[in-house]
Amino acid sequence: DIQMTQSPSTLSASVGDRVTITCRASQSISSWLAWYQQKPGKAPKLLIYKASSLESGVPSRFSGSGSGTEFTLTISSLQPDDFATYYCQQYNSYSLTFGGGTKVEIK
Amino acid sequence: EVQLVESGGGLVQPGGSLRLSCAASGFTFSSYDMHWVRQATGKGLEWVSAIGTAGDTYYPGSVKGRFTISRENAKNSLYLQMNSLRAGDTAVYYCASSGKDAFDIWGQGTMVTVSS
Numbered sequence: 001d002i003q004m005t006q007s008p009s010t011l012s013a014s015v016g017d018r019v020t021i022t023c024r025a026s027q028s029i030s031s032w033l034a035w036y037q038q039k040p041g042k043a044p045k046l047l048i049y050k051a052s053s054l055e056s057g058v059p060s061r062f063s064g065s066g067s068g069t070e071f072t073l074t075i076s077s078l079q080p081d082d083f084a085t086y087y088c089q090q091y092n093s094y095s096l097t098f099g100g101g102t103k104v105e106i107k
Numbered sequence: 108e109v110q111l112v113e114s115g116g117g118l119v120q121p122g123g124s125l126r127l128s129c130a131a132s133g134f135t136f137s138s139y140d141m142h143w144v145r146q147a148t149g150k151g152l153e154w155v156s157a158i159g160t161a162g163d164t165y166y167p168g169s170v171k172g173r174f175t176i177s178r179e180n181a182k183n184s185l186y187l188q189m190n191s192l193r194a195g196d197t198a199v200y201y202c203a204s205s206g207k208d209a210f211d212i213w214g215q216g217t218m219v220t221v222s223s
Contacts, residue, residue, distance in 0.1 A: 001167070001168075032208065034209035034210070036152075036210070038152075043201055043213035043214065043215055043216055044152065044201075044210070044213055045213070046207075046209055046210060046211045049207045049208070049209035049211070050207070050208075050209075053207075055207075055211065087151065087152055089152070089154075089209070089210070091205070091208050091209060094157065094165040095154065095165070095166075095167040095168070096142075096154040096157070097154065098151055098152040098153065098154065099151075100151050101151045101152075
């Protein structure tokens with residue numbers, strides 16, 4: 001199975017900060033990577049698919065980049081609504097796998 | 108409105124069985140691959156199973172041989188039959204569709220607790 005490693009696991013930031021989360025795959029997944037945001041008690045929400053495509057309705061401050069084994073999710077200017085946990089997920093091949101998550105906390 | 112609604116969760120004893128359902132509305136259910144994803148309390152997301160539009164199925168090793176995913180397109184419904192349940196299967200179970208291959212629509216989840 002392809003292992004997905006996210007870093008950091010926790011991130012403390014302030015409103016207005018630029019935030020970057022990294023996801024590494026144990027083998028190449030081309031651009032078959034998605035990013036999700038999850039708030040407590042809620043289902044995950046798709047933010048980015050195919051590594052860099054912004055899901056409809058998602059604010060443009062979210063962006064994704066990378067290919068192969070290294071990927072990043074960037075929030076250009078952190079907003080109060082962005083404090084949440086973020087997960088990457090590969091869908092290059094079954095078994096589909098998620099990263100361990102990055103919790104973005106208020107500094 | 109595009110929607111997925113899960114049902115069927117509850118408390119079950121170790122070794123027992125449970126069948127989850129997911130009702131889809133607002134999109135052409137038969138045209139999409141469908142998935143189950145679970146999340147134990149305070150833990151990350153784990154993909155549990157997938158079924159393609161042609162009925163092909165996929166499972167991770169942790170549930171293979173115990174869980175069976177199925178779909179009934181005429182009823183816009185997805186199912187997960189879970190047998191030989193263990194304490195480690197305790198989680199919120201979400202159904203999700205993969206319209207862009209990624210999971211673009213999620214249900215609200217149903218809680219499964221395996222305990223004596």
